[in-house]
Amino acid sequence: MSEYGCKVCRVLDERDMEQYEDRLVDQWQADKPQRKGYRQLAEWLNTMMLRREMDRAGLSTLGNEPESKYERLRDDDETVAAEVRTDLRNEGIDVEALLVDFVSYGVVRTHFKECLNLERDVEPTDWERDAIEYTREHATEKFEDAVRSLVSKGKLSACGDIDVHVTLEVECEGCHSRVPIGRALRRGYVSQQAEE
Numbered sequence: 001m002s003e004y005g006c007k008v009c010r011v012l013d014e015r016d017m018e019q020y021e022d023r024l025v026d027q028w029q030a031d032k033p034q035r036k037g038y039r040q041l042a043e044w045l046n047t048m049m050l051r052r053e054m055d056r057a058g059l060s061t062l063g064n065e066p067e068s069k070y071e072r073l074r075d076d077d078e079t080v081a082a083e084v085r086t087d088l089r090n091e092g093i094d095v096e097a098l099l100v101d102f103v104s105y106g107v108v109r110t111h112f113k114e115c116l117n118l119e120r121d122v123e124p125t126d127w128e129r130d131a132i133e134y135t136r137e138h139a140t141e142k143f144e145d146a147v148r149s150l151v152s153k154g155k156l157s158a159c160g161d162i163d164v165h166v167t168l169e170v171e172c173e174g175c176h177s178r179v180p181i182g183r184a185l186r187r188g189y190v191s192q193q194a195e196e
Contacts (some may be wrong), residue, residue: 005111008110025116038109038112039126041105058091076167105133131169136168138167140166143164147164167180170178
């Protein structure tokens with residue numbers, strides 16, 4: 001059994017980031033125009049972790065460089081994400097440990113409700129994105145378990161560690177365009193014809 005209440009508790013302690021907890025709570029409890037949801041807070045905390053690692057490695061954190069790297073690190077396009085991982089590794093950053101420590105919106109929610117016993121007024125939720133993210137995380141977890149089992153049984157091998165990636169895609173039945181859901185949401189459409 002872990003000595004920590006949740007993953008956020010562990011990450012804040014092990015990465016010496018306890019001072020960020022007050023900032024998380026302040027952003028969560030802010031007045032509505034400035035208030036951040038669980039997903040935004042998870043992304044903010046993950047970006048702060050990345051920023052600190054970049055600082056330690058002597059990389060520039062001016063402007064939105066950490067935010068940009070974080071977005072590319074989490075990009076649906078595996079080529080983009082792999083390039084950023086390689087760049088960070090080459091600068092001496094333990095990317096695998098960082099990725100393991102990245103938190104999800106669900107963990108942030110658990111931290112507020114169960115570890116800090118905090119509640120706030122009911123507000124409209126972004127349940128669709130939450131459901132998509134939950135599905136991806138659940139599928140990734142099951143995929144990782146299955147691959148680990150296949151490796152241990154000798155049915156799957158590689159010359160190095162095996163990473164798994166799950167991309168959820170949507171397809172337009174009219175033109176058969178298929179794109180990752182993250183890209184479709186950023187653009188606001190699945191196929192160009194829908195915009196015309």
